[in-house]
Amino acid sequence: MAVKYLSALILFFLVNSLIAQDLAIVSGTITDEAGKGVELVNVIIEEDQNFGSYSDNNGFYSIKMPAGKSYTIVFSVVGYDLKRQKIKLNKNEDRILNITLKGKVEELEPVIIEDKSEREEISTVEIKLQDGTLPNISGNLESYLAFQALGVQKTNELSSSYSVRGGNYDENLVYVNDFEVYRPFLIRSGQQEGLSFANPDMVSNIKFSSGGFQPEYGDKLSSVLDISYRKPREFGGSASISLLGATGHLEGASFKKNLKYILGIRYKNSRYALNSLNTKGEYNPAFLDFQSFVTYTFSDKLELEWISNYARNRYRFEPENRVTTFGVVNAVLKLNLFFDGQEFDSYESLMSGLSLNHRVNDKLQLKWLVSAYRTEEFERFDIQGQYFLGEVETDFSEEDFGEIVFGLGVGTLHD
Incomplete structure (x- = not known):
């Protein structure tokens, strides 16, 4: 109180x-x-x-x-x-x-805003090499295009060839670090082709355009596959082996990280995959590929790049026989073929390129490129086949069920 x-x-x-x-x-x-x-x-x-x-x-x-x-x-x-x-x-x-009162002027420190993201281009998509993607028989990165890019169609999982919007396979441009890549001209199907040019172990970025691409890429009609190889900053490597072949790569940087290199080698033998085809025989496909990509940085504005590739695709095949059954339930026909002879194909290519990059300023960059390409290709096949076409027994109660009971014709083919 x-x-x-x-x-x-x-x-x-x-x-x-x-x-x-x-x-x-x-x-x-x-x-x-x-x-x-x-x-x-x-x-x-x-x-x-x-x-x-x-x-x-x-x-x-x-x-x-x-x-x-x-x-x-x-x-x-x-x-x-x-x-x-x-x-x-x-x-x-x-x-x-x-x-x-006198107006107050405050001088602020300059603020620099840099755009380091890639500009999106119309009809251009970035292809991602996902580790979780199921492996494929070809082992080529072109297999990723079918489910990540629009308009791409592949009809042979053994081949790296693809068509875009109904175009032909040779209407697709392929660039690796701005060098145009030439592919063998005589290859007829995926089993002769082997390995594509791009080595997935060396890739850092892939862009694919299915139309409306820039004029710098040339005048092909269907698409552009633009691949960039890595410029490593530290030593590393990888190796893998399987029943279908082996791969390995080595990368690193030296001379105060001014010299960067990445080397890759691949070997593929798809014999086991080809043995599952309808035409039985002796398959001996052997494909070898070696690539290197070396860069040397003279300064922040001047850089030299060198890329080289050696590829040897050899395909030997001695067919023996083939059995094909076709028709409807109550009218089944069987075609038996017996072969004599062999096919031997060889595709050997050598490519080398040199480029000089000059960054004049933030808005102007000049690049001079020179490259050379040499290829030796030949296909030699002399295969004779004799066929016998007959009607197959479709009655389950007969002892010769599934066998030819009536001959319809015989003949000979030569390729």
Whole structure:
């Protein structure tokens, strides 16, 4: 109870002290350098911040302050320099004090915004080599196009050839680090082809355009497959082996990381896959490929690139026989073929290219390229076949069910 009376007594003396204090009024208009009123300027007595006010929409302010002593009035608002004004007023004096504020200029540090993302191009998609994708027999990265790019059709899983929007397979451009890649011309089907040019172990980025591509790529009609090989920054490598072949690659950087290299070798033998074909025989397909990509950086603006490739595709086939059954349930025909002879195909190619990259500035980059391509291809086949066509027994009760019971014709073919 005593505490309550004490608090009330203290409050009484404080109020009486404020009422008894000698006051004066200062008012005026706050403008900028153009004479326009500045609103929401904070006006306060620096020595006694119990006295304060702010300006209205026209810049007018009015503030009560103690009289009889010299005080500092502070005028502050965002965007203008703070201003202090010393003033001394007499008791009950009403003084006009107009203030002009100077605009505040703050110099900020420059901010640089760089766009490091790839610009999306119309009809161009980025092909991703996903580790979780099921492996395929060909082992070629072109197999990823069928389910990641529009308009791509593949009819042979053994081949890297593909057609786009109904075009021919030779209407598709292939570029590796801006070098146009030439493929063997005489190959007729996937079982003779073997390996495509691009080595998946060396790839960093793949872009595919099925139409509307830039003129820098040339004048082919269907598509462009633009492949970029990696420029490694540290030592590494990989190796794999399977019943269909083996692959390996080595990469690294030296000479203060100015020299970057990546080497890849591939071997493929699809004998086991071809043995499942209808035509039985001795298949011996052997495909070998070696590639290298080396870059040397002279400076931030000058870089030299060298790419080379050696590929040897050899296909040997000695057919023996083939049995084909066709027809309907109650009319089944069987074709027996017996072969003599062999086929031997060889496709050997060598490619090398050199480029010099000169980055003149952020908006201009020059690239000079020179490349050479040499190929030796031949196909030699001398195969004679004799066929026998007959009608098959379809009655389950007969002992010769599924055998030829009536001959329809015989003949000979030569290829």
